[in-house]
Amino acid sequence: MKSKKLSRLLKIQAVVFAVIIAAGACSVGAFAYNCSRVRSDVLRMHVIANSDSDGDQALKLKVRDAVLERGAELFDGTVTADEAKAKIEPQKAELEAAAREVIEREGYDYPVSVNVVNEYFATRCYGDLTMPAGRYTAVKVVIGEGAGHNWWCVLFPPLCIVSDAETVETRPDGIRFESTILKWFQDWRKAS
Numbered sequence: 257m258k259s260k261k262l263s264r265l266l267k268i269q270a271v272v273f274a275v276i277i278a279a280g281a282c283s284v285g286a287f288a289y290n291c292s293r294v295r296s297d298v299l300r301m302h303v304i305a306n307s308d309s310d311g312d313q314a315l316k317l318k319v320r321d322a323v324l325e326r327g328a329e330l331f332d333g334t335v336t337a338d339e340a341k342a343k344i345e346p347q348k349a350e351l352e353a354a355a356r357e358v359i360e361r362e363g364y365d366y367p368v369s370v371n372v373v374n375e376y377f378a379t380r381c382y383g384d385l386t387m388p389a390g391r392y393t394a395v396k397v398v399i400g401e402g403a404g405h406n407w408w409c410v411l412f413p414p415l416c417i418v419s420d421a422e423t424v425e426t427r428p429d430g431i432r433f434e435s436t437i438l439k440w441f442q443d444w445r446k447a448s
Contacts, residue, residue, distance in 0.1 A: 299337040299412035300377065300392050306366050306400030315362055316399060319355045320407055323370065323397055326354035333414030337393040340412075341372045344395060355397060366400030377408075 303323070305316035324331055327347060335343050344351075348370050355368040373396045379389040387410075395411065 297337060297413075298387070298392055298410055299335060299340050300394040301331070301397070301409045301411050302375070302377075302394045302406055303397040303408070304399065304402040304406045305404030306364075306402065307404045309404075312399070312404050315359065315364060316404065316407060318358045318362065319368065319397060319399055322354040322358045323351050327351050331395075331411050333412060336412050340393050340395065344372050351397075355399070359399065364400075368400075369396075369398050371396050 301320075301324075303316055303320045306312040327344075327350075330344055330347055351370040352368055355370065359366050359368060372393065374391050374393055375396065376391050377387065377389065377394075380387045394408075
């Protein structure tokens with residue numbers, strides 16, 4: 257009698273365990289599917305500085321502004337990841353010229369390239385928004401050696417996000433925002 261109860265209990269435990277495993281697998285599968293949809297529907301912009309020097313980081317932001325301004329019609333939130341290469345490639349020389357003008361005006365002689373690429377990005381979390389790790393279509397602007405911190409933005413759907421490479425943002429009306437905590441963290445990270 258005891259062995260019959262034990263056998264039945266083991267069968268129930270096996271069924272419960274199988275249900276839990278199946279539910280977990282479905283959940284992971286759904287999450288992976290949703291992440292892949294996010295990655296395929298998003299067009300990112302990625303601007304990489306020559307180095308991490310203060311001058312190169314400031315130049316990166318000026319180049320970013322010039323490229324976004326020159327490509328305003330391209331970057332108005334209507335170019336999807338699928339359309340990016342076809343619409344942006346013909347404008348590549350114009351976008352590079354805008355970047356080069358800023359670089360020269362600021363007294364540098366770095367080369368610059370603008371390309372539409374499919375590249376890996378790590379997971380990034382900003383409040384309630386998580387951009388899952390994976391390969392994304394991106395407009396990639398590389399200044400000089402491209403060895404510095406980067407700035408990135410989501411061009412489609414239009415959602416620009418300030419990366420951890422920036423601690424200061426100045427609005428067009430002259431109001432300046434600075435993150436003291438972020439600056440402290442970056443200084444601590446560089447020191448360690």
